[in-house]
Amino acid sequence: xxxxAYKSLSKGYMMFLLPGLLLLSIFYIxxxxxxxxxxxxxxxxxxxxxxFVGFSNYLTAATDGRFLNALSFTLxxxxxxxxxxxxxxxxxxxxxxxxxxxxxxxxxxYFFPAVLSMLIIGYIxxxxxxxxxxxxxxxxxxxxxxxxxxxxxxxxxxxxxxVTVWQASAILVVIYMAGLQTVPEDVYESAAIDGAxxxxxFFKITLPLIVPSITICFILAMKQHLMVYDYIVALTGGGPxxxxxxxxxxxxxLGFLNNRFxxxxxxxxxxxxxxxxxxxIQISYLRKKEVQL
Amino acid sequence: xxxxxxxxxxxxxxxxxAACGNNEESASGSNAENEERTTVEFFQVKAEAVDTFNVxxxxxxxxNPDIEIDQNTVPDxxxxxxxxxxxxDIPDLFITYPVEEDYVLRVNNxxxxxxxxxxxIDDINPEIQDRYIExxxxxxxxxxxxANGVLYNKxxxxxxxxxxxxxxxxxxxxxxxxxxxxxxxxxxGNQNVDQTSIFNLNFIAQKFDADFWERFNEGEIDITEDExxxxxxxxxxxxxxxxxxxxxxTNYDQxxxxxxxxxxxxxxxxxxxxxxxxxxxxxxxxxxxxxxxPQTNNPEENVxxxxxxxxxxxxxxxxxxxxxxxxxxFLIEExxxxxxxxxxxxxxxxxxxxxxxxxxLSPHVENNQVANWxxxxxxxxxxxxxxxxxxxxxxxxxxxxxxxLADLESMFSSYR
Numbered sequence: 001x002x003x004x005a006y007k008s009l010s011k012g013y014m015m016f017l018l019p020g021l022l023l024l025s026i027f028y029i030x031x032x033x034x035x036x037x038x039x040x041x042x043x044x045x046x047x048x049x050x051x052f053v054g055f056s057n058y059l060t061a062a063t064d065g066r067f068l069n070a071l072s073f074t075l076x077x078x079x080x081x082x083x084x085x086x087x088x089x090x091x092x093x094x095x096x097x098x099x100x101x102x103x104x105x106x107x108x109x110y111f112f113p114a115v116l117s118m119l120i121i122g123y124i125x126x127x128x129x130x131x132x133x134x135x136x137x138x139x140x141x142x143x144x145x146x147x148x149x150x151x152x153x154x155x156x157x158x159x160x161x162x163v164t165v166w167q168a169s170a171i172l173v174v175i176y177m178a179g180l181q182t183v184p185e186d187v188y189e190s191a192a193i194d195g196a197x198x199x200x201x202f203f204k205i206t207l208p209l210i211v212p213s214i215t216i217c218f219i220l221a222m223k224q225h226l227m228v229y230d231y232i233v234a235l236t237g238g239g240p241x242x243x244x245x246x247x248x249x250x251x252x253x254l255g256f257l258n259n260r261f262x263x264x265x266x267x268x269x270x271x272x273x274x275x276x277x278x279x280x281i282q283i284s285y286l287r288k289k290e291v292q293l
Numbered sequence: 294x295x296x297x298x299x300x301x302x303x304x305x306x307x308x309x310x311a312a313c314g315n316n317e318e319s320a321s322g323s324n325a326e327n328e329e330r331t332t333v334e335f336f337q338v339k340a341e342a343v344d345t346f347n348v349x350x351x352x353x354x355x356x357n358p359d360i361e362i363d364q365n366t367v368p369d370x371x372x373x374x375x376x377x378x379x380x381x382d383i384p385d386l387f388i389t390y391p392v393e394e395d396y397v398l399r400v401n402n403x404x405x406x407x408x409x410x411x412x413x414i415d416d417i418n419p420e421i422q423d424r425y426i427e428x429x430x431x432x433x434x435x436x437x438x439x440a441n442g443v444l445y446n447k448x449x450x451x452x453x454x455x456x457x458x459x460x461x462x463x464x465x466x467x468x469x470x471x472x473x474x475x476x477x478x479x480x481x482g483n484q485n486v487d488q489t490s491i492f493n494l495n496f497i498a499q500k501f502d503a504d505f506w507e508r509f510n511e512g513e514i515d516i517t518e519d520e521x522x523x524x525x526x527x528x529x530x531x532x533x534x535x536x537x538x539x540x541x542x543t544n545y546d547q548x549x550x551x552x553x554x555x556x557x558x559x560x561x562x563x564x565x566x567x568x569x570x571x572x573x574x575x576x577x578x579x580x581x582x583x584x585x586x587p588q589t590n591n592p593e594e595n596v597x598x599x600x601x602x603x604x605x606x607x608x609x610x611x612x613x614x615x616x617x618x619x620x621x622x623f624l625i626e627e628x629x630x631x632x633x634x635x636x637x638x639x640x641x642x643x644x645x646x647x648x649x650x651x652x653x654l655s656p657h658v659e660n661n662q663v664a665n666w667x668x669x670x671x672x673x674x675x676x677x678x679x680x681x682x683x684x685x686x687x688x689x690x691x692x693x694x695x696x697x698l699a700d701l702e703s704m705f706s707s708y709r
Contacts, residue, residue, distance in 0.1 A: 045379045046398050130547060134539065148542020151484045153690050239486045240541065241687030256372050258676035259398065261379070 039266035044259040057266035070250040078225035085165040089172030097180045114170035122234025172217045179213030208291045215286040332361045336384035338370030345634040360616045389606035391424035394674020405432035406607040413625040421640045435640035439602040441563040449558040457584040459592045468535040480557035481540040482548025489685040492561045496525035498598045498664040499588040506670035516702040526694045583653030596664040597657040673708030
């Protein structure tokens, strides 16, 4: 291909980029930029005018007990949910790639939570926490479980974690299964000949070879859980009191209940930057652990 | 190859443009037909009232063939309305509650039409309508009222030979008696944070009037040192102990089911719940009744919380002010019809409530022995209300009055 032809072809390709770029600018880049501006105003969401206040919204957040409370809840929740859902998903995936009876049926069953809508999950688990768990609690005589976990200041956190892990694991299982199937059989065979036991095989062979899957799963799960909103709205509404108010719920409340659009946007941007930082740390750490055969 | 590619792409673009053109044509075509009819958008946030309004709209459109009222009801309407204000896409007519922060904010930004001098304002009970006064003018008209009292299960009351109470002492004695008889005296759905305030604002509303809140908002009153607040909190705890064992884990729907299913003797709830309970229990009207919440030992001093349920405001920028006003006037004229269908108290004078359960609250409402929802006077408005509920839910958990009052004081002072 001569240079001229290449140039005109690449011009053609550039043309095809335009519609995408246009859509991206209108629906993504412009809103983000206007949000950056809005976060530096005191707009209440209704007034026709607003003042530019610089970084004071960000400074307010640093000392706002409610924001700090939401942040610490979100961090704990995201960390616990991410770790638990990944451990559970990996264990289930390990079992489901083995040649066991009813393998496909089990795969379908374990994937089931992922296809349920959040609203349905909310209803199901409301009933489970209200009826089933207190019943079990009475049977096994554990006082803490005899009332609805969602109404209990200390247990509401764990109730949310249970529901989150239950649903989030389903997708992760699929990713882990795909990762596990890429590990070639012969590596295991030679390891077996060298006398490596099951656990040793898992830690020395399986785990290093599926690090790309682990990276994806941790980042996806962490991002999803740092932005948790739907589970909380469906189950506790942020209560009891402020016990389960996440940062995203706080953003919504600030904007639509408290008429503090400017401040709410500032909090949203802080969450945005925070998620980017966490993701970069995760990627750079896990990338180093990856190995190639 | 390349040529055909461009050809394909450009024809695709052309096709898309042609499709756009078609749409515009058909849209303008249908507009031409309706040219003589003015369409007024009525943004209506009360899902239960849609059918009622449809009946009235039909009558109105028959009388005024040149006006079309477009009732628009969406889920989570109040939030959508806020969004539409922020984007400048304001409906012609919408529901607005008086005194609330949202209302004040909208008035001060000149979003609402001044309707103080309209004739129909005189037909509305001034006790209620005056809540719309802001800077000496009114920007809304009250149509119906909600009311908040004690729903009770007549069967349980009768089988234990209990009469409805009129004083605080009688009230607490009933709880005692019912519990001794092995009944569940009270159902509460405190897992839903808004249920907590439906109960405890009864005390707050009775104790404090508009003047108090004015001083309060100025920061002249410290909750932590106010005896009245302490007494109200003590009364809350006194009642709370009679609720079913897992009241913190019961939500609004579950509470409704329990009460409609006859599992408890009393339920603190507003009139808006009646349609739901009737659906759950077909014999609801025979077996259940209302009595006003007796906050004190002096029946004359007790009040029923009653706020504007449907109140109407017109956008200042509306393109059809006359048509919209005509419709509001029509609604106020037809208030009796509205009350009959909606089963609510009316803000319009001379209209009587037809609902047999709700009648239990009539003595208070008809004597104007009513108080507005106290949160309507708070400096933080809706936001302070939401925080108040969360702190209250906390309080129901830890039951520590000092902590509660300290939380409230710091919450309120953040809005002053």
